[in-house]
Amino acid sequence: MTIVVTGALGHIGSRLIRILPQRFPGNEIVLLDDLSTQRYASLFDLPQEGRYRFIEGDITKLTMDRVVADARVVVHLAAITDATTSFERKVAVELVNFGGTRAVAEACAAASVPLIALSSTSVYGTQKSLVDENCEPEELAPQSPYAESKLREEHLIQELGEARGLRFFLARFGTIFGASPGMRFHTAVNKFCWQAASGQKLTVWRTAYEQKRPYLDLEDAVRAISFVIERRLFDNRVYNVVSLNATVRQIVESIRRYIADLQVEFVDTRIMNQLSYEVLDARFRAAGFQASGDLDRGVRDTLALLAAANGRASTSAAEKAAE
Numbered sequence: 001m002t003i004v005v006t007g008a009l010g011h012i013g014s015r016l017i018r019i020l021p022q023r024f025p026g027n028e029i030v031l032l033d034d035l036s037t038q039r040y041a042s043l044f045d046l047p048q049e050g051r052y053r054f055i056e057g058d059i060t061k062l063t064m065d066r067v068v069a070d071a072r073v074v075v076h077l078a079a080i081t082d083a084t085t086s087f088e089r090k091v092a093v094e095l096v097n098f099g100g101t102r103a104v105a106e107a108c109a110a111a112s113v114p115l116i117a118l119s120s121t122s123v124y125g126t127q128k129s130l131v132d133e134n135c136e137p138e139e140l141a142p143q144s145p146y147a148e149s150k151l152r153e154e155h156l157i158q159e160l161g162e163a164r165g166l167r168f169f170l171a172r173f174g175t176i177f178g179a180s181p182g183m184r185f186h187t188a189v190n191k192f193c194w195q196a197a198s199g200q201k202l203t204v205w206r207t208a209y210e211q212k213r214p215y216l217d218l219e220d221a222v223r224a225i226s227f228v229i230e231r232r233l234f235d236n237r238v239y240n241v242v243s244l245n246a247t248v249r250q251i252v253e254s255i256r257r258y259i260a261d262l263q264v265e266f267v268d269t270r271i272m273n274q275l276s277y278e279v280l281d282a283r284f285r286a287a288g289f290q291a292s293g294d295l296d297r298g299v300r301d302t303l304a305l306l307a308a309a310n311g312r313a314s315t316s317a318a319e320k321a322a323e
Helices: 013-023 064-068 090-111 145-164 188-197 218-231 248-256 282-286 295-305 315-322
Strands: 002-006 028-033 051-056 071-076 115-120 168-173 175-177 202-205 212-217 238-241 244-247 264-267
Touching (some): 013 028, 064 071, 064 090, 071 090, 090 115, 090 145, 115 218, 145 168, 175 188, 188 202, 202 248, 244 248, 248 295
Parallel strands (some): 002 028, 002 071, 071 115, 168 238, 175 212, 202 264
């Protein structure tokens, strides 16, 4: 049997593909990536116990029916994920995100292969302080082309479930933080760690400093995917997957624990004009999953990897990470 992972060299994928051989020994791990972000290093030093097959290609152009034909499950991670720049890349986001999901989901439906598809908690645009998967339709008000594409993908997958019997698990992931070989640095926690380690001021959206948003520790993310495969939790429902809800202030103060002279600069942006809200994950917890992610640990571990950058990242971060 095979486990197919699209976007396998990205932030989540590059960590996931190192865990899958341990959790599912004997399965071949098929890695799909178009290398558009040139994360070649994600293929370095893969675990020896893993049986891997790498396919370089665009999922909108590959014959996906052949790729998924014998799969145990398909984990669909491939996407353009930078919400801020998606305003200037609407056509590309539509092609890669929605078009790619259509290609993968239709192939899974045709082959009767279950699908784990990643959506995002950014599909919520609510004025309520708390929100879950049972929210009213008006509470789904995406604030960026990226988030809009994710909501459209959800609808597409649900339609395929009803019309063609596709079995799926739809995961609305919180904003990822934590280190991986294919790590990206355009989301809040990781971006702030990079700026801090490089001696830059932290650029913080002025309207967001006290607003709460959902975050997901990378280790919780890969554990969640493994959990779904193990439990065969393909019940065609949407699940919020989050480690914690936190304000930007909390993130900044976590970084300040390791870099005492941290400076913050407030900026304005069109994307952060929503009110504060928390995303609840009671549905996934009821299924048996317990998040264990820790914001301070994620910050500490990321800064430890950047400890030599401009001599800025606190050596205590590296020392504490080694404890």
